[in-house]
Amino acid sequence: MENAVFIGLSQQMALKRQLDITANNLANVNTTAFKSEHPLFEEFLVDNFDKPDMSYVQDYGSYRDLREGEMTHTGRPLDVAIAGEGYFTIESDQGVRFTRNGSFRLDPDGNIVTINGERLLDETGRSITVSLQFQDVSFAPDGTVTTGEGQTQKIELVRFANPQILKQVGDGLYDAEGADPEPATDAKAMHKMLEKSNVQPILEMTAMIDIMRAYQSAQKLIDSEHDMQMQAIQEMPTVQ
Structure with missing residues (x-):
């Protein structure tokens, strides 16, 4: 029974x-x-x-x-959306994390960071830094970052063979849990745009x-x- x-x-x-x-x-x-x-x-x-x-x-x-969520134009110079399969590489206090949230800002040292202060990384694993005297920033579709004084770095856009393994750790960040990322060659950076929730x-x-x-x-x-x-x-x- x-x-x-x-x-x-x-x-x-x-x-x-x-x-x-x-x-x-x-x-x-x-x-x-x-x-x-x-x-x-x-x-x-x-x-x-x-x-x-x-x-x-x-x-x-x-x-x-x-x-992919709907793309919306914001006009903000530090907003970047990813069109296609890819993630930004972020340095947090807990290690390297990944996100598709491209709502960035500048910290007092000129580093491009997330709203919570985690640093955006380039292809060499360094923080992407902008001179505070030249805050005009542009992002090319391939992730190249150019400022008013001409300095350039390139955002590390990555993908995963099985993105379902990514674990949400809060604030839009994902932990790869040991999985190796690979270059997201088909992804494009969309300047002054953000991706909405799907x-x-x-x-x-x-x-x-x-x-x-x-x-x-x-x-x-x-x-x-x-x-x-x-x-x-x-x-x-x-x-x-």
């Missing part, structure tokens, strides 16, 4: 995970270059000896929607409604099984 309860609870646990991911997608609908995530479920069969196998729901991971709010809201309905259905199953157990307990002394 308890099998239905266990199966219903496994479904609810998976639905809770799906709801958390959907809510996070909606919370980042306006986050620059954010990529929506979606859970992955599979059937988990338990051998029930001479009885039919029990089928549970197992949440075993998630995948990231890598489709979250589709209508679809996410619809998914949230479906999740809540599925959760309620599972709860009805659990409640029904509980009522049957209580009724059996009440009638058992009479049968004896």
Whole structure:
């Protein structure tokens, strides 16, 4: 009799995970270059000896929607979007990280940094620095950075054979977790533009409604099984 309860609870646990991911997608609908995530479920069969196998729901991971978000023109000289498959290389306090969020600024030393102060790196692994006397900066499609005094560096744009392995570590940054990046030869830097989030709010809201309905259905199953157990307990002394 308890099998239905266990199966219903496994479904609810998976639905809770799906709801958390959907809510996070909606919370980042306006986050620059954010990529929506979606859970992955599979059937988990338990051998029930001479009885039919029990089928549970197992949440075993998630995948990231890598489709490019809409490009928007901002006019800001330190905004750069990536068209195509690629990531900026960033130096953070925790080591090298990667991002598609190209909303940069200058720190007091003239380094091009993210909004949280992580430095943008060039192809040689050095920080990209701009003279504070010549703050006119331009970015060529190949990532070449040119300032008013003519100094040039080139942004390190990279890609990964399997970008799904990248782990989100917050603030739009990803950890490669040991995977080796390779040059993103097909990616282009789009100056004075930013990539919007690829979250589709209508679809996410619809998914949230479906999740809540599925959760309620599972709860009805659990409640029904509980009522049957209580009724059996009440009638058992009479049968004896």
